[in-house]
Amino acid sequence: MSIYIIDKKIMIKATWSFIQKFSSPPHFYRISGKMQPWFMAIFIGTLIYGLIGGLYLAPTDYQQGDSFRIIYVHVPAAWMSMFIYMVMAFCAAVALIWRIKLADIVLISSAPIGAMFTAIALATGSIWGKPMWGTWWVWDARLTAELILLFLYLGIFALYNAVEDKRTGSRFVSILVLVGVVNIPIIHYSVEWWATLHQGPTVTKFDKPSIHIDMLIPLLVMAISFKCYYITTMFSRARTELLERESNAKWVTKLLVPTKAD
């Protein structure tokens, strides 16, 4: 029994020190730099496959003809807009509770990418809506909730840049992110809770997806591709942010000007 308790204590200590080590700025800077080319390669590879699959190999839709091919950018972008927000909410909680610096950095580096994907989802949805629904835009629950998500992203970015001290700014931003997280389930369930012009979920439901397998595979490949894009780009932004915040740290000197380290 006592051995078990000691083991448990050691385990917690070991895990904690591992997390601290991994999330330490120099370590993250080095690892992310090493991993970035790999994610870039997977992004490009899956993108090429997804584009060929979606634009050429996938059959035309029985109702929407070739216009349905917009799905291969619209849906992955919409998924990313919510996925990135959830990553940011997780980072916000970690940053507030455990005061891990890296969480703040990943959060703020993700915001512009999330905003971009939200804008892509809204714009491509609008372009798709015109020929199919007969309108560019309607104020139904799904579209409105997604527009609110865009404003949240822009608000987060504006708030961060409005506060002089980065650490105080990060704290405010974390709270805003957590307040806004309520919007994510609203976006997802809006098409089920209310009568909307936007149709219900195709892939992310408990039943089997109501999309033909030949059409589904390129969609999932594009989703993987966009995730790798996000990691690649976010790493780059996070490394910039790290250099900015830690410009006086010894590891930065050692890294950028190896001869001047001492």
Added chain:
Amino acid sequence: MSEFLHMGGYASFVWSSYALSFILMFGMMFLSFSQHKKKQKIIQGRIIRAAQQKAEKKREEENE
């Protein structure tokens, strides 16, 4: 090939969606990469300048 580009009459909608998405995505990616490179250079310069100033000060002190 022209049939592929024609997209069953929805060419303008399909191609504009894809163009818009990838212009934004690659724009964001290259902006992020170039910002990182720029920041590296700036901080590198700052460190070297600080070291030079320090060395100069040291030399002046030695000369006095």
Added chain:
Amino acid sequence: MTPARKKRMTLIGVLILGTALAVGLILKAMNENVMFFFSPTQVMAGEAPKNKLFRVGGMVVEGSVVRVPNSVKVQFDLTDNAKIITVEYEGILPDLFREGQGIIANGRLDAKGNVIADEVLAKHDENYMPPEVAATMQRVADKDGSIKNKM
């Protein structure tokens, strides 16, 4: 976990629950406004606003579409599989408009109880498949005599 961390975690939990509750109550209060359209049953029951634009959504009844020759005027019936309402419209219809398709019409009621629409939008379903598969499914459905609900 240290007491300070525990306290912060609780505060975050309260923050999220509090906002969820507030937003939930607001949305519940605004439920009518969040609903994008009324069903034919609701319109027949007088739930739709009078003398004001509202939206009605349903499926276009097979064989009910009447086009006025030499014009873009069209008349069709909408159903939610319970009640049927007639819609009159003058304008260009979306590409997806067809019999059996889910449609949302924006308009007002006239004296006869018909909807005079200013705008007709098509609501498509969440199913994507190649035409051959759709044709096969249609054959199976016809054999069963079941009606596929597209709304």
